[in-house]
Amino acid sequence: MTIQTIPTQPFNDQRPGTSGLRKKVSVFQQPHYLENFVQAVFDVLPDRAGQTLVLGGDGRFHNRAAVHTILRMAAANGFGKVLVGRKGLLSTPALSAVIRKHGCFGGIILSASHNPGGPDGDFGIKYNIANGGPAPEKVTEAIFARTRVIDEYRILSAETTIDLDTLGIQTLGDMVLEVIDPVADYAELMEQLFDFDAIRAWFAAGGRMRFDAMNAVGGPYAHALLEGQLGAPAGTVINGEPLEDFGGHHPDPNPAHATELIALMSGQHAADFGAASDGDADRNMILGRHFIVTPSDSLAILAANATRIPAFRDGLRGIARSMPTSCAADAVAAALGIPCHETPTGWKFFGNLLDAGKVSLCGEESYGTGSDHIREKDGLWAVLFWLNLLAVSGQSVAALVRAHWARFGRHYYSRHDWEGIPSAQADALMAALRAQLPTLGGRDCGAGLCIEQADDFAYNDPVDGSLSTRQGVRLIFTNGSRIIFRLSGTGTEGATLRVYLERFEPDSRQHELPAQQALAELIRIAEDIAAIRAHCGMQAPSVIT
Numbered sequence: 001m002t003i004q005t006i007p008t009q010p011f012n013d014q015r016p017g018t019s020g021l022r023k024k025v026s027v028f029q030q031p032h033y034l035e036n037f038v039q040a041v042f043d044v045l046p047d048r049a050g051q052t053l054v055l056g057g058d059g060r061f062h063n064r065a066a067v068h069t070i071l072r073m074a075a076a077n078g079f080g081k082v083l084v085g086r087k088g089l090l091s092t093p094a095l096s097a098v099i100r101k102h103g104c105f106g107g108i109i110l111s112a113s114h115n116p117g118g119p120d121g122d123f124g125i126k127y128n129i130a131n132g133g134p135a136p137e138k139v140t141e142a143i144f145a146r147t148r149v150i151d152e153y154r155i156l157s158a159e160t161t162i163d164l165d166t167l168g169i170q171t172l173g174d175m176v177l178e179v180i181d182p183v184a185d186y187a188e189l190m191e192q193l194f195d196f197d198a199i200r201a202w203f204a205a206g207g208r209m210r211f212d213a214m215n216a217v218g219g220p221y222a223h224a225l226l227e228g229q230l231g232a233p234a235g236t237v238i239n240g241e242p243l244e245d246f247g248g249h250h251p252d253p254n255p256a257h258a259t260e261l262i263a264l265m266s267g268q269h270a271a272d273f274g275a276a277s278d279g280d281a282d283r284n285m286i287l288g289r290h291f292i293v294t295p296s297d298s299l300a301i302l303a304a305n306a307t308r309i310p311a312f313r314d315g316l317r318g319i320a321r322s323m324p325t326s327c328a329a330d331a332v333a334a335a336l337g338i339p340c341h342e343t344p345t346g347w348k349f350f351g352n353l354l355d356a357g358k359v360s361l362c363g364e365e366s367y368g369t370g371s372d373h374i375r376e377k378d379g380l381w382a383v384l385f386w387l388n389l390l391a392v393s394g395q396s397v398a399a400l401v402r403a404h405w406a407r408f409g410r411h412y413y414s415r416h417d418w419e420g421i422p423s424a425q426a427d428a429l430m431a432a433l434r435a436q437l438p439t440l441g442g443r444d445c446g447a448g449l450c451i452e453q454a455d456d457f458a459y460n461d462p463v464d465g466s467l468s469t470r471q472g473v474r475l476i477f478t479n480g481s482r483i484i485f486r487l488s489g490t491g492t493e494g495a496t497l498r499v500y501l502e503r504f505e506p507d508s509r510q511h512e513l514p515a516q517q518a519l520a521e522l523i524r525i526a527e528d529i530a531a532i533r534a535h536c537g538m539q540a541p542s543v544i545t
């Protein structure tokens with residue numbers, strides 16, 4: 001076995017987005033493409049010699065091939081040890097848990113999350129640091145800078161076979177390779193956070209649940225925890241087998257893509273509780289019988305009820321939400337007398353707040369919820385949190401949500417995605433919006449909606465002082481309603497415009513409206529001010545959640 005130094009040339013499109021580098025599989029299959037990026041990651045980690053790395057992915061097409069390449073590169077770059085999930089699998093939250101439990105140097109996740117997989121689908125790669133969380137912007141920018149000038153990478157010659165299917169230790173050159181059970185450390189952590197006895201009793205008393213793993217990496221975790229440790233009947237988990245192409249579906253747990261589960265939960269034989277997770281199992285969708293919980297509400301409800309689960313018996317230190325996430329969590333934080341931080345989109349912005357002990361719970365409107373137990377959002381964790389609440393309250397999902405609205409008011413919320421816009425047109429739309437900002441403050445838009453503040457969100461990290469600008473155009477109305485515009489940083493084809501709409505309704509007699517109806521005026525104003533149809537040449541958003 002020899003260490004080879006391979007000459008290469010830079011690719012100019014390797015800037016990580018909201019969550020790592022995501023491209024079509026065919027882009028990653030170009031000679032040297034993955035290798036360049038991995039070497040760039042290693043090059044910005046000068047103190048890597050002898051360190052332990054964690055590696056795993058969501059099992060999508062190209063996962064195994066990429067794991068082999070990265071292992072040979074890690075061995076050639078002086079790492080002491082790599083922990084890799086069996087079959088190359090690790091969910092994003094499980095990888096975070098493994099890094100933290102074993103005090104590892106960092107980790108590499110292979111996933112394009114909720115994006116479709118398969119030979120014509122997407123692939124992705126993300127680096128996580130020693131706290132278990134996504135590398136912060138200064139690291140991802142350094143990686144990008146390195147990809148622009150890279151001229152060689154190091155890799156072990158290919159003659160050794162690597163066995164990813166057998167647990168235990170093998171060697172690869174001078175490096176130790178340990179194949180670990182992808183579920184064990186994660187399951188052990190979950191058991192420390194929740195009241196498993198109460199949840200077991202809920203299932204034993206006939207509580208019925210459907211968990212849709214969407215043929216993604218969440219399946220083995222859900223099988224082991226729900227049907228294994230917690231005694232849920234077999235069949236509780238559907239689509240539980242990870243497939244390289246996710247069965248041809250978008251592994252995206254929202255009402256637009258998790259249609260099988262939505263149909264099950266709206267039918268006559270609907271279970272009491274429904275949930276789903278995404279490609280890498282860090283997202284969650286929560287459903288009751290004939291009832292959909294928005295992610296922003298879910299965060300607020302978990303916060304309001306946190307002391308009912310063992311992990312938060314002593315209360316919360318603070319909450320953080322991404323800027324476009326609704327202000328429902330802010331209302332809870334105010335009632336609890338704790339701070340609520342507002343960060344840019346993407347989990348990497350929560351890491352510092354969590355490490356500094358400033359917040360205990362975090363969430364995003366995009367079906368992401370998590371806590372200080374790891375440094376990633378965590379799909380199954382949110383599901384167990386809800387199960388624990390159902391078990392100790394004896395209430396239904398809908399009853400818990402309605403009681404929450406009655407106490408705190410309801411934040412009607414929706415996100416409209418306009419997908420597949422040619423990038424130049426999307427950029428022009430955002431530029432035109434930004435150009436209008438100085439004239440929008442104070443504008444009366446009719447229907448009692450007057451813009452109080454119009455700006456481009458910037459975030460000054462209170463822990464390390466770093467500044468992130470241009471994080472989304474905000475229109476904030478005098479009655480607290482908000483419209484936010486930003487472009488997606490996770491897509492692989494053209495641009496996606498995300499329009500986030502929010503309206504606060506304190507009157508409990510007005511809490512049962514369909515969201516699109518409650519938000520109709522805001523939708524009109526958003527489309528009008530941004531001239532969406534004219535810029536995009538589309539007549540309607542492609543996905544509404």
Ligand code: VG1
Nearest residue numbers: 018019113346347364366488489490
């Ligand atoms: C989207 C979501 C964002 C989330 C990110 C990664 O980003 O809006 O809230 O953190 O995906 O989630 P964007 O830039 O496309 O809006 V995942 O589960 O894809 O890692």
Ligand code: CO
Nearest residue numbers: 113278280282
């Ligand atoms: Co994900």
